[in-house]
Amino acid sequence: MTTGSEYLARLRERERAKRVAESKERAFKLALRLRPEIFLAGELKPAPAPQAPDVIEPVKSAIFTAPVEEVEPLEPPAPKVWVRDIVAIVGRRHLTSSSSIVGASRRREVVRARMEAYYLAAALSGLSISQVAKRIGGRDHTTVLHGVDVFAARHGLPKYNQISRSQALDILERGVL
Incomplete structure (x- = not known):
């Protein structure tokens, strides 16, 4: 049985993993455009994106029956732009x-x-x-x-x-x- 706080934690983690993957991909593409010689030489490879669970189980608790409110996700640490x-x-x-x-x-x-x-x-x-x-x-x-x-x-x-x-x-x- 999943509690409301566990559900919200998993939802936040899924959203955070998605934002981190998008941010890393954008930074990688930008770096590839700026310094393609590093990537062509094979010195640097893109990091694999973290996998978030595809399905989050709904809350099945008699105690937690109120609808889940939207929670503002935390901003992941961003790659540095020089x-x-x-x-x-x-x-x-x-x-x-x-x-x-x-x-x-x-x-x-x-x-x-x-x-x-x-x-x-x-x-x-x-x-x-x-x-x-x-x-x-x-x-x-x-x-x-x-x-x-x-x-x-x-x-x-x-x-x-x-x-x-x-x-x-x-x-x-x-x-x-």
């Missing part, structure tokens, strides 16, 4: 070099690419704004904060610390539509 990789991807999408994004250029297309890199680095890298500023051209943290705010406002996005990781990864992979 600032230099973010700058490289954004540079490719905007047809500009990483060095110009990190450099002092004030050309409109470079500045827009730089603001996108600020936003994504702040959202995905887990670094503070000051650390992001140091890694993207050694700028002042207020410059990065301004760039992040302008990028979010221009594209109707939430603040960098309120966006979900999956939304930020989508922006990194596909760009802002």
Whole structure:
């Protein structure tokens, strides 16, 4: 006989395993695009995704008869995304070099690419704004904060610390539509 708390624990574990597998797969695909030579040399192979049970038994208890409420699942630890990789991807999408994004250029297309890199680095890298500023051209943290705010406002996005990781990864992979 399964209790309500056991059922919820199994449900949470299944959802967590699913999110971890999706996150690992996205990180692997991103790494494969950035550094295919590592994978072609056979040095690194994708980790097999953890298998979650296909069927969760329904609760069969006279004590637990209330419907199960939706529980917000815990966020799995996410693979690290490097600032230099973010700058490289954004540079490719905007047809500009990483060095110009990190450099002092004030050309409109470079500045827009730089603001996108600020936003994504702040959202995905887990670094503070000051650390992001140091890694993207050694700028002042207020410059990065301004760039992040302008990028979010221009594209109707939430603040960098309120966006979900999956939304930020989508922006990194596909760009802002």
